Amino acid sequence: MTRLVGLSGSLRRNSFNRSLLKEAVRLAPEGVEIEPHGIEGVPLYNADVEKEEGVPEAVARLRTAITSADGLILFSPEYNNSLPGVFKNAIDWITSNPSGGGKVLSGKPVALAGTTPGGFGTILSQNAWLPVLHTLGADIFSGKRLMLAHAGKLFGDDGRIADEENRDKVVQFLAAFGAYVSVKG
Template sequence: MSNAKVLVLLGSLRKESVNRQLAELATDVAPAGTTVELFDRLGEVPFYNEDIDNDDAPEPVRALRAAAAEADAALIVTPEYNGSIPGVLKNAIDWLSRPYGNSAFAGKPAAVVGAALGQYGGVWAHDETRKSFGIAGARVVEDLKLSIPAASFDGKHPRENAEVVSDLRDVVEKLVAEVG
């Protein structure tokens, strides 16, 4: 789909994280006519609390939901923390899944990629993120996977690794192709 808008949710809050670099690279490798936008405010989103989930929800929550509603697809870029999904990302998924039955990503395609320490590159976190996002209403494209061992970057930016650039381009192109 031309003119598709892909929202990127980043599971790392660190400014110099490899996953942030991958999110930025996704913007560079997106197909012509595609907008890839990083929602860079997950650190401002309060923990999900049904008591404050109302018409006057906190502004960062409203901004997150608006960005998700405007997007045609989601690309989640995340590390693995203690063998699982980072709390900031899980919290965002919880907010986006509400109100129940009316998720901001209902039926929209989503893919999960990222890098992490260890030889499997965050596979456990990526699997759990796909599961949570699917339960929250997104149409997770299970075939779109990219889990990269962070050591493979050897301190360099991911854009300096031709295989990573090619693999990420492939994921973004296929995700955009899933937009209906």
């Protein structure tokens, strides 16, 4: 079994990116399991807090989950043609060196996914993640990326992706990343 962590980078109650993560969990191919996580409870990074109080519980949980997984998928919104600050803040905490997080993403297969009500499917957010992941030594999966536009029309009342074309994009993306991670493992 290939075990992946899916991390959604939005705090919004009705987040489209969290919905996409939930749909990915349901559409994962045989032999691939996606454990869904969020960034709720991660405080603003503060090096003093890290030094004096250690790692917050929410961060420690994410570190453990990611460390024990075979790969990671970031489900990232796009803010101002870049990545959201709250998501970057969570990744900064998770990978912070003084408290032992410096190697959490080192060599870890990481894929990018996202959806937006806009027409360009979070492409600029995904581009903005690349130097961050490169700096952290992640094994950035470049075989496919999942970018779904017009998120407002994407999900039906049952929370599922309504149309076959977009559902198929999720399936193809997960199959490609799952295969990449399993060959590596």
